[in-house]
């Protein structure tokens with residue numbers, strides 16, 4: 191066969207570079223996070239040959255389970271799923287993973303400086319002064335109203351896109367929020383959604399994100415981003431979200447995935463395919479799906495370079511600065527005090543917490559996010575130093591029992607070489623209106639996945655799956671694979 195002969199020639203060519211011969215596939219999927227795995231599954235189901243190429247020694251990317259000393263499991267990355275997240279819920283179903291409701295009974299706590307306020311987990315706002323409460327209600331209403339005008343497919347085509355992209359979320363919000371406490375409360379919500387500050391984010395970017403927090407029949411709202419009941423934090427996966435990518439990888443077949451093989455360059459060949467060069471193994475593919483955040487995708491070298499718009503997008507988007515500290519206890523002791531485990535605080539290293547105990551409540555866990563400026567401020571801190579600060583916060587929030595954790599699990603997503611932060615890539619002013627269209631627009635045979643490239647639930651596991659499926663569909667829509675294109679037809683090297 192032609193291809194076999196070509197393979198021999200290729201082996202010789204690639205031997206020059208000290209690499210084993212590239213294997214040939216229809217599609218190379220770079221990244222084995224949920225977006226890459228979802229893309230691979232769809233392509234394999236349609237009969238394509240696929241290689242998934244992963245830098246780490248595991249699947250899942252920003253989704254990862256870790257075993258605990260007590261025999262349980264904790265989630266280092268994504269934890270929650272909720273209504274309108276149709277694709278991640280369908281995947282859980284398909285993989286026979288059960289969901290359970292996030293614990294949401296008793297009082298939530300708000301700490302405003304030294305002041306401690308409790309309020310029903312079902313009420314939208316803590317009992318702050320009336321002006322502050324009114325301003326918080328107003329800003330949420332206004333955000334939802336403007337988000338409803340956004341076309342989630344093309345936020346950059348909104349009539350006011352340029353104006354909205356020339357200001358920050360904070361510029362816009364502070365016109366309505368005039369009290370110190372309303373501004374502080376807003377900031378806690380913003381940072382727990384994005385792990386970025388309201389000053390960092392473009393208003394257009396924020397509106398597009400809110401608009402995407404829904405599905406085609408339920409418009410996105412700010413409430414759905416922040417709420418537990420009826421919101422993005424409503425449910426969890428029994429056994430941990432890490433089972434989503436792990437079980438999907440088993441289903442796809444782990445022989446389709448090469449691990450510990452970071453891709454360094456993607457080079458177009460003369461026959462129109464791509465040489466996808468990894469550290470330990472390279473592939474020749476007709477199409478490539480790059481399935482990761484734009485900033486991380488920007489670390490790969492593209493020959494020839496991708497579009498100027500795409501280059502700008504990858505350079506300008508940046509990852510949230512995020513860490514997560516999970517404290518593991520013998521029991522969920524706060525429940526006995528009629529506390530939900532949910533805290534919002536205007537001070538501290540951890541300013542937002544959730545009950546992170548397993549479905550059966552057989553032990554207790556509190557998860558805390560270390561976000562934005564708080565994470566940056568601890569850039570050089572040791573794990574012990576960070577733990578001490580978080581322990582002080584948890585004692586302040588839940589009482590002295592909170593000091594007696596059996597285990598503290600810290601993850602610094604900002605220091606992970608192949609994530610560079612989390613939960614998602616952010617955009618400041620002047621990015622989306624100019625370069626946003628490059629989030630999803632293929633560059634020749636290079637297609638872009640990763641949660642940031644989703645219309646709905648960008649930034650979330652659901653968006654990751656949607657983006658992967660969309661990228662796969664783009665390739666499948668090109669018709670019969672191989673038509674008019676043959677390995678070996680071109681003189682690639």
Ligand SMILES: Cc1cc2nc3c(=O)[nH]c(=O)nc-3n(C[C@H](O)[C@H](O)[C@H](O)COP(=O)(O)OP(=O)(O)OC[C@H]3O[C@@H](n4cnc5c(N)ncnc54)[C@H](O)[C@@H]3O)c2cc1C
Pocket residue numbers: 220221222223224225226243244245246249250251252253266267268269270271451452453454481482483486490512513514603608609611612613614639640641642648649650651652654
């Ligand atoms: C702390 C935290 C909390 C979160 N909470 C939630 C939540 O509650 N609910 C929710 O839905 N989402 C949450 N998220 C977001 C969610 O985890 C992500 O949206 C989703 O996992 C992104 O999937 P992805 O496939 O787009 O990207 P990733 O998971 O980042 O996958 C990209 C993959 O590409 C690999 N890679 C990178 N560079 C290369 C290279 N050069 N060559 C080969 N491979 C490479 C990476 O190792 C990685 O495996 C959270 C994230 C974090 C960090």
Ligand SMILES: *[C@@H]1O[C@H](CO)[C@@H](O)[C@H](O)[C@H]1NC(C)=O
Pocket residue numbers: 273274275276405406407408
């Ligand atoms: C959208 O979300 C709602 C609420 O979760 C759900 O009932 C519906 O099936 C979802 N999907 C679509 C396409 O409407």
Ligand SMILES: *[C@@H]1O[C@H](CO)[C@@H](O)[C@H](O)[C@H]1NC(C)=O
Pocket residue numbers: 295296297309310311312528
């Ligand atoms: C527990 O908290 C809820 C508020 O969510 C409150 O309505 C209820 O009365 C409290 N129960 C007790 C026993 O204090």
Ligand SMILES: *[C@@H]1O[C@H](CO)[C@@H](O)[C@H](O)[C@H]1NC(C)=O
Pocket residue numbers: 297307308527528529
């Ligand atoms: C809630 O706040 C009220 C009023 O300050 C206080 O009396 C009550 O003890 C608090 N309850 C809890 C569980 O913190």
Ligand SMILES: *[C@@H]1O[C@H](CO)[C@@H](O)[C@H](O)[C@H]1NC(C)=O
Pocket residue numbers: 336339349350353
């Ligand atoms: C869009 O901008 C125009 C003028 O620049 C303004 O009149 C209009 O109210 C804006 N629309 C929205 C929805 O903000």
Ligand SMILES: *[C@@H]1O[C@H](CO)[C@@H](O)[C@H](O)[C@H]1NC(C)=O
Pocket residue numbers: 566567568569570
């Ligand atoms: C961390 O250390 C580097 C170099 O050691 C220094 O330049 C930087 O300012 C430090 N950052 C913080 C937040 O202390």
